[in-house]
Amino acid sequence: MLDPNQLRKDLPAVTRALAVRGIEFDADRFNQLEARRKSVQVETEALQARRNAVSKLIGQLKSKGEDASKEMAESQRIPARLKELEAELAAVQGELNSWLTTIPNLPHESVPAGKDSDDNVEVRRWIPAGTEVGPDGCPKPLPFEVKDHVSLGEPIGLDFETARKLSGSRFMMLRGQLARLHRALAQFMLDLQTTEHGYQECYTPYIVNGSTLFGTGQLPKFKDDMFWVTKGGQGLEPELDEHGNPVEHEDLYLISTSEITLAGSVRDTIVPQQDLPLKLTAHTPCFRSEAGSGGRDVRGMIRQHQFDKVEMVQVVDPAKSYEALEEMVGHAETVLQRLGLPYRVVLLCGGDMGFGATKTYDLEVWLPAQNTWREISSVSNCEAFQARRMQARYRPEKGKPEYLHTLNGSGLAVGRALVAVLENYQQADGSVVVPAALRPYMGGIEKLNA
The missing domain is CATH 3.30.930.10 (Bira Bifunctional Protein; Domain 2)
Structure with missing residues (x-):
């Protein structure tokens, strides 16, 4: 299977290499999947950071005897959304991996271009x-x-x-x-x-x-x-x-x-x-x-x-x-x-x-x-x-x-x-x-x- 990191770092080079094999790589599809993956990952990381921050804030409010009900309600909503994001990420990653398993290896630079x-x-x-x-x-x-x-x-x-x-x-x-x-x-x-x-x-x-x-x-x-x-x-x-x-x-x-x-x-x-x-x-x-x-x-x-x-x-x-x-x-x-x-x-x-x-x-x-x-x-x-x-x-x-x-x-x-x-x-x-x-x-x- 192709290296996903190589695709992310130098997609044009991968596309050119596959063209030597006569393969037209769908760069738009890859970019769309990558954009979805990044979006889910960014939201997941932000939500995880917010969960940690809210948890810390709840502790601080309780230690001062202040009302933390609003923060507790928010903390209870976060796990459900994280679970949704986990499923979304798995779906995107699964679609990407399933597609990439059908793409052949990249030819070495010494391989001549040709059809047959x-x-x-x-x-x-x-x-x-x-x-x-x-x-x-x-x-x-x-x-x-x-x-x-x-x-x-x-x-x-x-x-x-x-x-x-x-x-x-x-x-x-x-x-x-x-x-x-x-x-x-x-x-x-x-x-x-x-x-x-x-x-x-x-x-x-x-x-x-x-x-x-x-x-x-x-x-x-x-x-x-x-x-x-x-x-x-x-x-x-x-x-x-x-x-x-x-x-x-x-x-x-x-x-x-x-x-x-x-x-x-x-x-x-x-x-x-x-x-x-x-x-x-x-x-x-x-x-x-x-x-x-x-x-x-x-x-x-x-x-x-x-x-x-x-x-x-x-x-x-x-x-x-x-x-x-x-x-x-x-x-x-x-x-x-x-x-x-x-x-x-x-x-x-x-x-x-x-x-x-x-x-x-x-x-x-x-x-x-x-x-x-x-x-x-x-x-x-x-x-x-x-x-x-x-x-x-x-x-x-x-x-x-x-x-x-x-x-x-x-x-x-x-x-x-x-x-x-x-x-x-x-x-x-x-x-x-x-x-x-x-x-x-x-x-x-x-x-x-x-």
Whole structure:
């Protein structure tokens, strides 16, 4: 959530920053709400001061034996008005907060303006040694008829038909060699992030409550993108509080990324500064309704309702968050380099960034069958946007607790990595070479054959 103090101190700067994202901030609405808030607050403070003054005056009059009935009558009216003002202030503050929860994060000054992916800026690209490159800087077409990952995968275990029968469209089932390759990718990614990059491996819940989703920014704006598990705890075993009263359950949802649980683990906490940075990783399934995706990527594994991802999250001292962002991009790049997959790093423009991000890099892998680059990882700095919603703070050596900065990134999306391996390592006979980095996880298998 945006910092209300920043809005009050420099509203024009906030408005300009949001314009980079293509957001027209309603400054008039904010000013009206602020005027109402200030008016109520001023009257409340004046009335509280008057209450204290009247109370003191009553004491003085009584000590002198004088009539204080007028002052006592006034003192009896004040609490009722204070209660009214308290309700008014809560209503104004509630309206303001509810509105602000729908406003995205402010972009960093280095983020280019733009509406969509066409306005993103390529930072660099990496092509494996020995790969022929065309005049456009992209890998040259393979010297045989290229197959896409569906045609390559179906003979070795990619089964959409059974998945469709079990669950519907946008699900997949993997069997045999392909299921093992999928598992090998996830294990390789986890081992790399934990043994070389210093992340702590976590096993997290796949089901979370609404408060957790609000903290990381999925709710309320992206409710339609989530899969509900229960509404209001329906079907759950009744739970009683310490007084024996039924506990009211929140709605429960399937996670769309383990960023939710990893970053959410510091909700309502104060982390000692010496414990920073926290570097967390997890391999989980992710569940997304893909609301609004329409007919995009209907063939294959690119856009699924259920997919696996190895996520990276860092929780850091604000002074070090942009250093951490570059580091995390490098951690994701290492995965692709070890797999020998061509990729490029792209800085997202304001209009293409995620809701909570202040700066985002996408890693796009080369897919020969599509003859284009496709996103396989997104790494973002959210600064204090999530921390403010989660009330996640750290305690400096001196001074009061301050909000942490949170960062997240894919390290990587397992299904898309599988797609990239199949297409980039395909052979003319339809077989697929197993990347050297994955062979220890595949029992030494060097090639997948139908």
